[in-house]
Amino acid sequence: MPEARIELDYRTPLELLVAVILSAQCTDKRVNLVTPALFQRFPDARAYAGAQPQDVEPYIQTCGLYRAKAKNIVLAAQALVREHGAEVPHSRQALEQLPGVGRKTAGVVCIHLGGDTAFPVDTHVKRLANRLGFTRHAHPDKVELDLQALLPSERWMMGHQLLVWHGRRTCFARAPACERCTVAGLCPKRGVAKAKPEGASRART
Template identity: 40%
Template structure:
């Protein structure tokens, strides 16, 4: 199934824009409860003003709130960015650490965010269990676990470590483009023959299903 997904989405990659580890860490934190496209739209102004941990840690709260305001939960997210940046400056001399053990000690950074940064910046394989990934691996019958950490370990046991990062991208892209939560495009799914959930929630008619396929993730 992963091999066919890789063939279906050869361009799969992290859909959050970033230039370095700090930017990816910040935009991943900001992506909670909003879409990657909205975060990408807010990113240029945010990093033009505060390009690194030292400048962001010293940012006036009011200005930072204005910059992240369109993303929702702006007060909470502003607090996260201030605390996160300060911790990087105080404990890691302004450099984003490159290990899971260190990353998860940062305020607001869990295993999902840490694995995004490790896999896409430091080339350290990691499984990103976001809502799409968790939903699809249960649909696929790969696991029945619902806790993200347990899902991460269960799926990690099924695939070689070297495949983890791209596996995450392939599954997430499929979840955003074909295997949607409410009405998956089952009849236009390249892995339907192996999927135990085929036809349960979505149409199996190829023409009807094809109308549901998205060329990119949701806005």
């Protein structure tokens, strides 16, 4: 079994929460490049809560949607200080009440903090779940329910990590590397376009 694990660098629950917020529409590699300076400047929830979004923006401007993310990080930190004693809750419901934290983000934070069980559905999990025939749904909430029904709850975290790992390294969105996929013989390849015969001419664009 591959060593499938979260690829975001973090040391504290707050660093995990901020990193996952930043990872939306951004690679983990890019997030890991910007977070060391960010975490040094804002070491705890109170530091973020006392800042303005404009104070955070310079540290994360190479991440997508950085203005919205900076605003949400500050607002989320203010909510943590106001409602949770400046600590990150381990409850998915409580996390989802924070600005900028949706169901997927809350789920990822929970499973890595030992909080509520979850099978977070990001773009990779959704894509692979459909290709492998685990679900026929498009909505992440319905995909998550289908995946949860396949495994006992103690395996949801690993299931999530394995699908993300495989999606990033083999089962790509546009051109999945089926020839090196370890489950190619079992995969129905739903939604995968058939490869053109070798030597076939490409259409001009």
